[in-house]
Amino acid sequence: xxxxxxxxxxxxIAVLFFSCQTEDEITxxxxxxxxxxxxxxxxxxxxxxxGQGLSALMPPLTDSVFLKANKALLPCIVKYGAKGxxxxxxxxxxxxxxxxxxxxxxxIAEVLTYVTNSFGNKAGVVTAQQVEADLSKCN
Amino acid sequence: xxxxxxGMVALxxxxxxxxxxxxxxxxxxxGNRTPVTKTVGGKTVTDTIYQTIPAFKTVxxxxxxxxxxxxxxxxxxxxxxxxxxPSICPVMHRNMLNVYNAFKADKEVKIISYSIDPKHxxxxxxxxxxxxxxxxxxxxxxxxxxxxxxxxxSESYLVRKPEEDARQLFIHDGYFILVDKQKRIRxxxxxxxxxxxxxxxxxxxxxxxxxxxxxxx
Numbered sequence: 001x002x003x004x005x006x007x008x009x010x011x012x013i014a015v016l017f018f019s020c021q022t023e024d025e026i027t028x029x030x031x032x033x034x035x036x037x038x039x040x041x042x043x044x045x046x047x048x049x050x051g052q053g054l055s056a057l058m059p060p061l062t063d064s065v066f067l068k069a070n071k072a073l074l075p076c077i078v079k080y081g082a083k084g085x086x087x088x089x090x091x092x093x094x095x096x097x098x099x100x101x102x103x104x105x106x107x108i109a110e111v112l113t114y115v116t117n118s119f120g121n122k123a124g125v126v127t128a129q130q131v132e133a134d135l136s137k138c139n
Numbered sequence: 140x141x142x143x144x145x146g147m148v149a150l151x152x153x154x155x156x157x158x159x160x161x162x163x164x165x166x167x168x169x170g171n172r173t174p175v176t177k178t179v180g181g182k183t184v185t186d187t188i189y190q191t192i193p194a195f196k197t198v199x200x201x202x203x204x205x206x207x208x209x210x211x212x213x214x215x216x217x218x219x220x221x222x223x224x225p226s227i228c229p230v231m232h233r234n235m236l237n238v239y240n241a242f243k244a245d246k247e248v249k250i251i252s253y254s255i256d257p258k259h260x261x262x263x264x265x266x267x268x269x270x271x272x273x274x275x276x277x278x279x280x281x282x283x284x285x286x287x288x289x290x291x292x293s294e295s296y297l298v299r300k301p302e303e304d305a306r307q308l309f310i311h312d313g314y315f316i317l318v319d320k321q322k323r324i325r326x327x328x329x330x331x332x333x334x335x336x337x338x339x340x341x342x343x344x345x346x347x348x349x350x351x352x353x354x355x356x
Contacts, residue, residue: 046229054233056271099225 028113028125035114042101043111051119059087059094062119066090071123074116075108075131076138105131164345166317169324170297191322192217192295197253197284200265205251205282207322212355214346215249216339217316218330219293219301221256222268227313231330232272235279235315241340243278248343250279253292255301255311257283297324315339319346320355 021029046058053060061067066089067074081100086093103111109128116123170190176183194207216238220228235250242248254260260268265281284292293300293311301311317326317339326342328335346352 044230045226048233054229055236055273057232057268058229097223 024125027127028117031110031113031125032117034107035110035112036118038103038107038111039114042103043115046098051115056092056094059089059092060119061115062121063089064121064123067116067121068123071116072134072137074112074126075105075134078103078108078111079135080138105135108135165349166325166342166346169327189321189323190295192318192324193292195284195288195292197282197289198262199280199282200262200269202262205280210249210251210322212247212320213249214247214320214343214352215251215318216343217251217253217296217318218314219253219255219289219296219298219311221254222260222264223256227331231313231315234330234333234336236272236274237333237336238315238340238343239274239279242343243276245278247347248278252279252281253289254281254283255286255289255293257286257289297327317342317346319349320352 047053047061048058051061066087070077077098078101082098084095084097086095088094106128109126109131112126112131115121116126168189172190173188175186175188177186178184192207197205199205216235218231218235220231222228232252235252239250242250254265260281260283262283265283269275269279269281290301296314296316298314298316299312313330315328315330315336316324317328319325325346326339328339330336
């Protein structure tokens with residue numbers, strides 16, 4: 001009986017705690033979960049389920065330093081691909097030959113939120129506005 | 140009474156399951172088979188001719204000429220791919236690497252990947268792909284041949300014949316085909332699914348224990 005009461009109280013606290021998420025946290029959760037589906041459909045074949053890449057053929061997505069340093073470039077790489085671009089990822093050279101992935105800015109924001117907060121990365125939410133601003137500067 | 144019937148049904152179902160699993164550990168032989176009747180020593184015997192992989196001529200990533208003769212005495216796994224494939228090839232070869240790692244020290248087992256885009260996939264391109272994939276030696280050959288021949292050959296492997304769509308992308312399926320020393324098809328596996336590839340590795344080990352495979356005749 002005591003156990004039941006304790007677990008009921010515990011549940012109540014948990015519900016209160018999770019319902020107190022801020023709007024930012026909710027946005028993040030929404031972007032992240034939709035992003036994971038986009039990732040499965042558009043990225044996973046090459047970059048792998050755990051972002052591990054494939055030998056020296058496909059770069060992994062686990063280099064947090066690279067992702068941070070190239071944050072503004074990531075939407076461009078997703079949308080327009082990376083033909084013949086040399087990238088150093090996890091200290092290994094990758095000669096980019098990534099095909100363009102035709103996604104809307106919101107989808108790019110979602111998938112980048114997923115990638116930059118999975119596989120050991122933790123960079124917070126990437127908003128659709130940010131992606132649109134970055135896309136306008138692609139060359 | 141109801142309970143009794145229920146029990147009997149359950150028992151029957153259980154019996155059916157057991158019956159189906161069977162004790163044999165041999166792999167099936169796929170493809171068409173033709174009965175051949177001949178007379179041996181005055182007796183009429185009927186033999187079965189199984190579908191086999193026909194002869195082919197290709198070049199591997201080292202520029203060596205590879206024909207079906209180079210696979211004599213080998214159990215092998217075949218697939219069809221192209222190096223610039225944006226869709227299923229990376230996941231297929233990520234899984235094939237597991238097969239490679241399991242058998243790279245085993246001279247009896249080989250892997251061959253036919254390129255369906257020989258115009259782009261030259262020997263140099265295939266060698267670079269192999270290096271980047273991290274494969275070396277002669278366990279896994281990436282093969283370039285005449286396009287029409289390779290496409291025709293794909294039918295013998297019971298896979299979907301590759302096609303080119305309007306954007307010059309090649310459409311093909313991602314099956315791994317297990318071929319025995321008699322060049323008969325002994326299994327097909329969806330190369331995009333890790334669990335199917337795990338089964339392939341287990342099946343190769345099973346196949347190696349068959350008497351026909353030990354003698355190679």
